[in-house]
Amino acid sequence: MNKTSSNLPDKYLHQPVFLEEAVDGLNIFSGGTYVDATFGRGGHSAKILSRLGFDGKLIAIDKDPEAIEYAKALNDKRLSLYHGSFSELGNLLKSLKIEKVNGVLLDLGVSSPQIDSADRGFSFQKTGPLDMRMNTSSGQTVYEWLMGATLLQIEKVLKDFGDEKLSSFIAAELILRRDSKDCSARKQFPETTSDLADLVVSVIEGKRKRHYYKTHPATKTFQALRIFINNELEELEDLLEQIPMIVSHNGRLSVISFHSLEHRLVKFSMRPRKVQSNNYSTHPKRLGFFSDQDTIKFANCTIKEIKKIKPSRDNIQENPRSRSALLRVGEIICAEQE
Ligand SMILES: C[S@@+](CC[C@H](N)C(=O)[O-])C[C@H]1O[C@@H](n2cnc3c(N)ncnc32)[C@H](O)[C@@H]1O
Structure with a gap:
């Protein structure tokens, strides 16, 4: 992933869904390290930064080069921005020598600027090329x-x-x-x-x-x-599998999903499971960036669903994009810590 650094402007072109609720779900402490895996136009990132102290860190990711261009105007020492897919988060943290973060936020789907620009080809209400790639630099x-x-x-x-x-x-x-x-x-x-x-x-x-x-x-x-x-479901599944290995004990995952296929994957990742230190995953994809030893050490963690929120009438009236949204908050629980 390519790194840039930035400073949040006052106006957001995208009205974030579950802004307070999703960030509340992260249970932010001032010196923690958090990931906004879907930066978009930075609404959730701005809220996270407002709750972090001077020694906190925010890693923000987006696969859309336009989101990254927008974010280049920003300037906050606590924020590091990466262009790429969130399914590469495990590799990214490893390259940054960060063993675990304290929380990850995911606001899935497309942003308003993506839908609203005819030339991106996402909308059937505007004439544009049949493109629909979030990452216009490849695929x-x-x-x-x-x-x-x-x-x-x-x-x-x-x-x-x-x-x-x-x-x-x-x-x-x-x-x-x-x-x-x-x-x-x-x-x-x-x-x-x-x-x-x-x-x-x-x-x-x-x-x-x-x-x-x-x-x-x-x-x-x-x-x-x-x-x-955009390979959306595979990338989501891939990231959800990494979460127990890259988020610390009692850390949080906040996910805003928008349709039944996403809802199902998120729900499945937070299903009740026993955490056992001798029962580790040998998922072939995971072994690519985690060694066998790492996998044994981290795979005894699981995600426990602690909150599920549907939009209220007021939410929907204020922001019609929220009508199909569902927020799930999970807490990471690791066996040896219990
Ligand atoms: C709904 S918007 C996020 C809006 C953001 N929370 C805000 O407040 O402005 C979703 C963003 O996630 C990005 N995205 C979707 N899938 C991604 C993936 N697999 N990896 C990285 N970014 C992704 C999209 O390009 C889009 O900018």
Whole structure:
């Protein structure tokens, strides 16, 4: 990960969800070391810094280069900023020679600036390129992926990550337009977010008798493609597995999740488990950056759910983005400390 250092401006372009509650969940003490693994526009980071003393530390991460550019204007000696995926947190701490931190905050999903910029391609309400990458410096765009994917791959992504009931029809229409010998049909293959939204609407309206939707018909397709192209669930699972090894005994994890696939992974990571010092994980990914010895030492820790908060009516009225949000706070419990 690349390091930059910064100073928080007064205005945030992103209205944070569960701002007080998620930071309260970290149970911050002034000299502690904390991680904001999803910096965005720094709302949660600013709140954490306001509760840290001069000797506290905040490590902030984001995979979006624009979030990092924004943060470069900031200047706070206690804050270190890293561009990269939060799934690399274990490696990052190791490179910084930090054995354990006191808390990690995760505010999942996309930020308002990402959704609101048409050129990022996240929104079906604004015409832009079919991109949807959070990290615009690497990886395939949605358009590039759709150009090379098979019918079954597209169908599976729409079904698994969007629970789209008409996934097979949407996938078939995409393939029909892409692979058609007729060049006027090929011209209709979606190149922009609006093209894709129109294609999904035409497929769904052709199949459904009643055209009543609580949300836009393309919502599930866009969610699925975004989750897939950013490898969101695998990266979340990866980080959650590292938490018991990188957060200290009685340290905290605050996670704000926005849809059922995320809710499920977070809930699973905080499931009740017995912590036993002789029962350690030999997860192959973990052994990459932790030695066998480290794994034995740290894997006797677990995350215990201590709080779950749903948004109130007032929260939703104030910030409509919070309507599907769920905050879970977990405490790290290690066997040899009990
Ligand atoms: C909902 S926003 C966070 C907003 C932030 N809490 C604030 O108050 O401004 C989520 C941010 O997390 C980043 N993000 C999502 N997945 C990530 C990952 N795997 N690694 C690093 N950053 C990620 C996104 O780029 C986005 O900027």
